[in-house]
Amino acid sequence: MTATLPPVEAAASDAAAATGPAVVDGVAVARLYGEPLFALPQDLYIPPDALEVFLEAxxxxxxxxxxxxxxxxxxxxxxxxxxxxxxxxxxxxxxxxxxxxxxxxxxxxxxxxxxxxxxxxxPPKKSDDGSEPExxxxxxxxxxxxxxxxxxxxxxxDRLPVHGRDFLRAQVHVEQALAPRFPEVEVDELRAAWAELMKRARLNQHHTITREQLSVREHMSLVLKRLQGRRFLEFEDLFDVRRGPAVLVVTFVAVLELARERLLEVTQAEAFAPIYVRLAYQSA
Structure with a gap:
């Protein structure tokens, strides 16, 4: 049980309850709003509701x-x-x-x-079935x-951590890069471009029978030389359709191998746009 009084009445009532005027600070008997009070007022009135009793809530x-x-x-x-x-x-x-x-x-x-x-x-009432009454x-x-x-x-x-009261979420501002990010080339688009190359290669077939040793590593070097010093090159320009499907296949495998080894990038500006190839370590 806790009793509270306003500042004025609390100071005055404490002084009045004592057997004699208690001296505060050596001279004053009380303090009112920080000011010393040297004598008790004779017309002090305490309203009935000034004393409030607070019980356990x-x-x-x-x-x-x-x-x-x-x-x-x-x-x-x-x-x-x-x-x-x-x-x-x-x-x-x-x-x-x-x-x-x-x-x-x-x-x-x-x-x-x-x-x-x-x-x-x-006296407890007996139940109908004879069991003990509740x-x-x-x-x-x-x-x-x-x-x-x-x-x-x-x-x-209530004891569990609450966001905003016990902890705050960390917020990190990540500044977006200014360089444009081109959409990735889908597999279907790459397959369609390859099918178009094969279709054009069949129109340029020759009847000369020759045996040519084709090397994927050699064509990988040729592709890198073609791209050297260039910002980018169209996908179709990497292939020489006049040399037949065999050379096209080896060149295509070389491009895929270079892309897998992250030596070149295959990009396009937007969907259904022309496909371009560039060196991976070359600035955009």
């Missing part, structure tokens, strides 16, 4: 009842209703003097406690246990 009748039981280490399964009801009514009497509307909720629980106590004083406190005990479980769960959730 409870969230409802069940919370108060659980507090009374746990404070005195009573067994919740065997509640001594006489003692608990007496303390409960004392608290209700305090809040009834200040807040009758709030006290109505607690009076309902008080009536239930008195009703349970009266049922315990009466304890009148059973329903109240069940509600108290459920309320305590929910209260403990809420307290556990």
């Amino acid at each position: 409870f969230e409802g009748p069940l919370d108060l009842l659980l507090y009374l039981i746990r404070r005195q280490n009573f067994n919740i399964l065997d509640i001594p209703l006489a003692d608990v009801t007496r303390q409960y009514l004392a608290y209700v009497e305090q809040i009834r003097k200040t807040n009758l509307e709030l006290a109505s909720e607690y009076l309902l629980m008080a009536a239930m406690l008195i009703e349970i106590k009266s049922r315990m004083l009466l 304890d009148p406190r059973a329903e109240l005990v069940r509600r108290l246990i459920e309320y305590e479980q929910m209260k403990l769960a809420a307290a556990g959730l």
